Amino acid sequence: MMATCRDDEWAKNIYPVTKxxxxxxxxxxINNIKFHNNSxxxxxxxxxxxxxxxxxxxxxxxxxxxxxxxxxxxxxxVNKPKIIIIQACRGxxxxxxxxxxxxxxxxxxxxxxxxxxxxxxxxxxxxxxxxSTPHTVSYRSTxxxxxxxxxxxxxxxxxxxxxxxxxxxxKVMQHFEASSSDCMQMPTKERNTLTKRFYLFxxxxxxxxxxxxxxxxxxxxxxxxxxxxxELSNKKFLTNTEIYENHTYxxxxxPDLNTQCEYIQYFSKVPPPDMCLVVVADGFSDKxxxxxxDDLSKKTGKPPDVFTVxxxxxxxxxxxxxxxxxxxxxxxxxxxxxxxxxxxxxxxxPADYFGAHNKxxxxxxxxxxxxxxxxxxxxxxxxxxxxxxxxxKKVVMSKLSSMPVTAECQVAETEINGKHxxxxxxxxxxxxxxxxxxxxxxxxxxxxxxxxxxSVYLLVMRVGRCTERERRILxxxxxxxxxxxxxxxxxxxxWGGDLECEGMSLENLFSLQPTLKEITEKCGxxxxxxxxxxxxxxxVEKLMDTVVRMLEKRQx
Numbered sequence: 001m002m003a004t005c006r007d008d009e010w011a012k013n014i015y016p017v018t019k020x021x022x023x024x025x026x027x028x029x030i031n032n033i034k035f036h037n038n039s040x041x042x043x044x045x046x047x048x049x050x051x052x053x054x055x056x057x058x059x060x061x062x063x064x065x066x067x068x069x070x071x072x073x074x075x076x077x078v079n080k081p082k083i084i085i086i087q088a089c090r091g092x093x094x095x096x097x098x099x100x101x102x103x104x105x106x107x108x109x110x111x112x113x114x115x116x117x118x119x120x121x122x123x124x125x126x127x128x129x130x131x132s133t134p135h136t137v138s139y140r141s142t143x144x145x146x147x148x149x150x151x152x153x154x155x156x157x158x159x160x161x162x163x164x165x166x167x168x169x170x171k172v173m174q175h176f177e178a179s180s181s182d183c184m185q186m187p188t189k190e191r192n193t194l195t196k197r198f199y200l201f202x203x204x205x206x207x208x209x210x211x212x213x214x215x216x217x218x219x220x221x222x223x224x225x226x227x228x229x230x231e232l233s234n235k236k237f238l239t240n241t242e243i244y245e246n247h248t249y250x251x252x253x254x255p256d257l258n259t260q261c262e263y264i265q266y267f268s269k270v271p272p273p274d275m276c277l278v279v280v281a282d283g284f285s286d287k288x289x290x291x292x293x294d295d296l297s298k299k300t301g302k303p304p305d306v307f308t309v310x311x312x313x314x315x316x317x318x319x320x321x322x323x324x325x326x327x328x329x330x331x332x333x334x335x336x337x338x339x340x341x342x343x344x345x346x347x348x349x350p351a352d353y354f355g356a357h358n359k360x361x362x363x364x365x366x367x368x369x370x371x372x373x374x375x376x377x378x379x380x381x382x383x384x385x386x387x388x389x390x391x392x393k394k395v396v397m398s399k400l401s402s403m404p405v406t407a408e409c410q411v412a413e414t415e416i417n418g419k420h421x422x423x424x425x426x427x428x429x430x431x432x433x434x435x436x437x438x439x440x441x442x443x444x445x446x447x448x449x450x451x452x453x454x455s456v457y458l459l460v461m462r463v464g465r466c467t468e469r470e471r472r473i474l475x476x477x478x479x480x481x482x483x484x485x486x487x488x489x490x491x492x493x494x495w496g497g498d499l500e501c502e503g504m505s506l507e508n509l510f511s512l513q514p515t516l517k518e519i520t521e522k523c524g525x526x527x528x529x530x531x532x533x534x535x536x537x538x539x540v541e542k543l544m545d546t547v548v549r550m551l552e553k554r555q556x
Contacts, residue, residue: 027061047145164197211279377460382494385532466516496529
């Protein structure tokens with residue numbers, strides 16, 4: 001088994017995380033905005049609700065939300081007395097209670113053989129944050145939400161992977177201290193009885209990669225994640241050092257060993273790294289690698305067996321003087337760490353590398369073929385405008401209207417990343433007010449246009465406007481084009497800017513619109529967001545990536 005860099009002493013000083021297989025990490029949010037007296041309404045607090053919901057979800061919490069919680073939301077408690085009994089220290093009383101009185105309804109005198117080990121503190125493992133000091137105001141913008149929540153979310157999003165909750169809140173306080181705003185307030189930290197460090201997101205796996213050659217180190221990261229490092233979030237840690245990260249992994253890519261660097265600082269991070277890997281090139285010298293390990297041990301103060309050499313693919317672990325492993329063993333250890341922390345397992349395996357060239361060649365062939373993108377949906381959703389966005393120019397007739405604009409199937413062609421794309425804009429075929437014969441004519445024309453090349457149906461819906469009619473359209477598509485049409489369908493959500501303005505993610509939208517979630521799941525969870533007022537190519541490339549992956553899956 002590979003050794004990890006973390007020690008038991010550090011683990012004792014943080015609150016342990018229960019495996020997700022045994023328990024969920026739950027966050028409870030109660031946000032009361034509306035009151036009987038309208039003048040007391042907390043306008044803008046809905047922004048705080050979305051910000052905190054997104055923050056907690058991104059940190060891996062199952063969020064339970066209650067807005068405007070009243071007796072109507074708790075029918076089981078209506079007309080019943082709600083009695084709260086508080087056991088709290090009010091002076092010279094002892095700061096503990098017997099476990100026996102907590103765990104049983106039977107009230108009796110403590111047993112003579114009761115020990116201190118059977119007692120728990122009345123109030124322990126709590127911390128309370130307030131947006132301002134006692135007797136002072138807390139500011140809130142009706143358009144952006146409260147200053148406190150917005151600042152807290154910014155700080156937590158940026159630093160929660162590195163610092164514990166108390167240090168995070170200190171950073172929030174420092175932000176308000178440095179603020180030049182006329183609306184001055186100072187958040188406070190109260191009732192702190194945390195005896196250990198608490199990390200909001202303590203379960204990310206941290207790996208330091210040493211060795212000569214930047215390409216080798218970045219190639220290892222790419223192999224582990226199955227994604228190029230250019231697609232990953234990265235930031236600077238030390239001079240010539242970058243951290244590549246996602247929600248599950250953090251890879252610290254160090255400079256070459258002959259570069260001047262304070263290597264000891266890599267181990268001063270809190271929490272310390274889980275694994276320390278050394279990459280070597282094909283044809284490496286045992287003597288040179290051992291020298292690298294010795295140098296690292298000397299510079300970091302860590303024993304040599306902390307560092308594990310990742311052998312090139314054709315090498316097998318043997319009688320080396322240093323600790324070594326195969327890439328398969330790296331995968332196994334990362335899988336174990338991920339499973340222990342309830343995180344997503346890595347998807348790549350060594351067998352994938354041997355087929356990488358063939359896969360790239362297959363992708364090249366796929367991009368050289370043609371594909372039909374068939375725009376389907378109700379009128380007024382931005383169907384034609386989406387066609388123009390895909391084409392990169394205004395070809396398909398489009399204008400802002402709540403009524404259908406396209407009366408007949410329209411076809412235009414373009415080339416995207418080497419793939420010949422034919423965009424077919426269709427009228428609202430399933431409008432309940434048109435005759436069945438007209439619908440049949442449109443369906444027949446569309447089928448004729450799709451005969452020659454593989455076709456992908458883009459079911460266009462507007463953000464916030466998913467109704468029962470959209471659900472019926474998918475059923476009508478299946479009736480007209482075959483019951484497996486959903487396997488060839490991608491949901492295209494237009495007016496994506498509305499999501500950004502509300503600070504909402506797709507997951508938030510799905511939670512509010514179960515019909516949309518149901519339709520998306522039926523279409524293999526393929527969903528792309530478009531903002532047709534923008535001409536950037538990123539959204540088109542994301543759509544084409546989804547299309548190519550779908551076609552690859554169907555060819556297998």
